[in-house]
Amino acid sequence: MQLGTLKHAVDHKPVASDFAIIEADRPVCPEGGIVIRVVHLSLDPYVGSRLRGRHMGEPAPEPMKGAIPGAIIGQVVESRSPNFAEGDWAHAMEGGWQEFVAIAASEARKIDPNVAPLAAHAGVLGMPGLTAWSGITQLAKVGPSDTVLVDAAAGPVGGTVGQIARIKGADRVVGIAGGAEKCSLVTDTYGFDACIDYKSDGWRDRLAEALPDGLSVFFENVSADMAMLALTHAQTYARGVLCGLVDAYHTETQSQHPLNAGLIIGKRAQLFGLVVYDFYPRWDEYVAEAAPWIASGQLKFAEDRADGLENAPALFERLMNGKNKGKAVVTVAPEQV
Amino acid sequence: MQLGTLKHAVDHKPVASDFAIIEADRPVCPEGGIVIRVVHLSLDPYVGSRLRGRHMGEPAPEPMKGAIPGAIIGQVVESRSPNFAEGDWAHAMEGGWQEFVAIAASEARKIDPNVAPLAAHAGVLGMPGLTAWSGITQLAKVGPSDTVLVDAAAGPVGGTVGQIARIKGADRVVGIAGGAEKCSLVTDTYGFDACIDYKSDGWRDRLAEALPDGLSVFFENVSADMAMLALTHAQTYARGVLCGLVDAYHTETQSQHPLNAGLIIGKRAQLFGLVVYDFYPRWDEYVAEAAPWIASGQLKFAEDRADGLENAPALFERLMNGKNKGKAVVTVAPEQV
Known part of the structure; x- marks a missing residue:
């Protein structure tokens, strides 16, 4: 073989x-x-x-x-x-x-x-989907009136994060992704309210415009720097899921991935480290909940x-x-x- | 006047x-x-x-x-x-x-x-005591089987943190303080199980010895560096209260107080930013709970x-x-x- x-x-x-x-x-x-x-x-x-x-x-x-x-x-x-x-x-x-x-x-x-x-069992019903579900429903506990920001939003984790947040009642879902094509996927297919292309000029300003009232939840897939950017837009008592540091997987020096403790305190933020392994025992529960969303067209991939x-x-x-x-x-x- | x-x-x-x-x-x-x-x-x-x-x-x-x-x-x-x-x-x-x-x-x-x-209304029943109570009972929700580490343990916040943790059922309470005299106060008067003098040689080794099974809760009063030290001793799913960065109040450069996001994720830690102002509306509730502890000798100052x-x-x-x-x-x- x-x-x-x-x-x-x-x-x-x-x-x-x-x-x-x-x-x-x-x-x-x-x-x-x-x-x-x-x-x-x-x-x-x-x-x-x-x-x-x-x-x-x-x-x-x-x-x-x-x-x-x-x-x-x-x-x-x-x-x-x-x-x-x-x-x-x-x-x-x-x-x-x-x-x-x-x-x-x-x-x-x-x-x-x-x-x-x-x-679909590789992605939206697989480990990436379980990751999204665990962070949104078990850690951040997203519900009505939440505004959610997620990066790597065109990816199978980020895209599912935003859609599950919406299904759970979030008021507003904003993504960050690299390039116009990915951003189209995020808004047109995944139905986010906005997606900011971090490769475009002035994207930080447009992120601020896309979050006029700040965010109450962020889901971090990329880096500590992006988590800190999210935190600058956070409402007081925001919850943040720290899931991935993809940007650091291939940096050549050992990074410390620094988060600013002063900003966390000032925002009264609540941060959760997420490792999806911990949620493997709940995989069947996730699939049972999410498969009907796929069938009904609420959850796309x-x-x-x-x-x-x-x-x-x-x-x-x-x-x-x-x-x-x-x-x-x-x-x-x-x-x- | x-x-x-x-x-x-x-x-x-x-x-x-x-x-x-x-x-x-x-x-x-x-x-x-x-x-x-x-x-x-x-x-x-x-x-x-x-x-x-x-x-x-x-x-x-x-x-x-x-x-x-x-x-x-x-x-x-x-x-x-x-x-x-x-x-x-x-x-x-x-x-x-x-x-x-x-x-x-x-x-x-x-x-x-x-x-x-x-x-006592200036300290143990005042803002420092309310800070300790808020972090231990409202954020970290300390209970039986918890092992709690707190720094600045001889101070009015840290000393109260450990004592309230004990009253709420914590298995083990360890403090960090500067100098033998302060450590005596922490163990002999406040009744902590151990207090590590961070001004003594080999204190990091002794901290490890004082936490043979790690910690489940830490309460940070001093600096991001100390929070990271606590996190290295954290059990998986530990909770951390980020309360103060006293060490940085008088540093001459603007510090970023860096926390290592990778360590937070690896430990699946849950971090809470605490600003005591938010708990002022619950001050009377705290005093009603804590004053009897003072009267009975459970809570010393x-x-x-x-x-x-x-x-x-x-x-x-x-x-x-x-x-x-x-x-x-x-x-x-x-x-x-």
């Missing part, structure tokens, strides 16, 4: 030529485990820092041997667990770039292929798809440079065999 | 010789206001930065004219308000260094002189007293240098006339 791996150890922002697609043996089903035939593979920014050994202590894969980490969606073709039967559909965070994944049953989550398009594992490296490089349009998903094999 | 003022505008950490005690006219009672004969005057660190025009936009007093700001406790000697009668006891945050204070009735709070020693307004400057300088032993209070006049 095919397996995507690193050609060599990397200590830079990964590019397509860092990856190799090699032939590997189809893995053997462990006692208590399952083998999944991979249909969709999720590409996510955190993997970029993980490949450099920088992500929360998690190891990088061994070059020319270990699979690149990545969540997968696929069908169970072999089971030595009472919890899965052949033909079941499953999602596994620790799947990886490979055509077949052998994994402990406890590491996989059964999914219903009928609640939404299958690839965009995908940037590649076909075949051999095209994963190029899409991953686009993702690393923010050039993907929507959730990056590689379709490794057809749904039906 | 006597009035304490600035000799000149200051842009340094105030010292005793910056102050003048001058003769001023006894103020006239405004329509809807009261005149209070001041008995006790509270000296508090925030006034040091306020005298330099650095405290939350509040103005410094005019040299040789305006009274130094300070909370006062005294007896109403004239009232043009239906809410106060002559002889009532009152507390006012915007009193100032003067023998008589004329103030709108809405700016004063009636106090019961019998629930605790009168001067220490005072550093000066007699007479002429001794306020020297005590204020000691306070600015952390040399006060307990809450700094100036007794301006006897309780009984």
Whole structure:
């Protein structure tokens, strides 16, 4: 079978030529485990820092041997667990770039292929969507009268943040994204009230204009600097979710990601550190709530798809440079065999 | 009457010789206001930065004219308000260094002189105590099984933080203070489990030893650096109250007070900015809860007293240098006339 791996150890922002697609043996089903035939593979920014050994202590894969980490969606073709039967559909965070994944049953989550398009389980119903839901509904507890600001708003986390905030009753939802095309996605497809293109001149002024009464909630995906910019627009008692520091994944020096404590105090802000791992036990609850929103058209998503594992490296490089349009998903094999 | 003022505008950490005690006219009672004969005057660190025009936009007093700001406790000697009668006891945050204070009735709070020693309303029942209560009970919501760390633990905020945390059921309470004498106050009088002297060698190691299982709550009074030190000892999901940045009140450059966002996320920490002003409407509620703790001996306090307004400057300088032993209070006049 095919397996995507690193050609060599990397200590830079990964590019397509860092990856190799090699032939590997189809893995053997462990006692208590399952083998999944991979249909969709999720590409996510955190993997970029993980490949450099920088992500929360998690190891990088061994070059020319270990699979690149990545969540997968696929069908169970072999089971030595009472919890899965052949033909079941499953999602596994620790799947990886490979055509077949052998994994402990406890590491996989059964999914219903009928609640939404299958690839949605990589994005809006996957880890990015769960991240958005956790921050908006469990930490910031967004409700009526809230004004919400989120950056990386065209991405699968940011776009879902704004839409769930709206579904939960937020008065006003504003995004920040890079470029006119992304901003169109945010306002026209995701239905945000405004989206500020941070690559355009005068964008800070337009952000202020888009938040005439300030914000009550911000959801930070990019950097400590952006969190501080959000805080300058915060109403007293604003809540902030600190979720990602994507800008720092590939800076060459160890950053301190400084937040200004004086501003936090002055605004009486409440800040929450969010790590989505903590909410994995509630994934089914999230899917049960969100799948009907997708069906009814309240919750929209965009995908940037590649076909075949051999095209994963190029899409991953686009993702690393923010050039993907929507959730990056590689379709490794057809749904039906 | 006597009035304490600035000799000149200051842009340094105030010292005793910056102050003048001058003769001023006894103020006239405004329509809807009261005149209070001041008995006790509270000296508090925030006034040091306020005298330099650095405290939350509040103005410094005019040299040789305006009274130094300070909370006062005294007896109403004239009232043009239906809410106060002559002889009532009152507390006012915007009193100032003067023998008589004329103030709108809405700016004063009636106090019961019998629930605790009168001067306690400057400290443990005053703004410092309310600050501690607000952070511990309303923001961090300390309860059984919590381990609480607080710095400036010998001060009226820190000492009360630890004691209220204990009353609310905290398993373990650890303080940080400067010097053996202050640490003795913290452990022997306030009953903390441990107090680490940050002026002693190896104190960071001893702090780690005092928190073998980490902390679940920290209450920050000193600096962003200390908050980050606390966070390195934090358990996952720790709560932190950001209350004061006393170390920065008199630094000569504008500090950013940087907190490391990556550490906040990694610890899934929840941070709360605390400004005690917001809790002034709940002052009576706090006093009703805390006065019985004082009566029963559960909540202890220490005072550093000066007699007479002429001794306020020297005590204020000691306070600015952390040399006060307990809450700094100036007794301006006897309780009984």
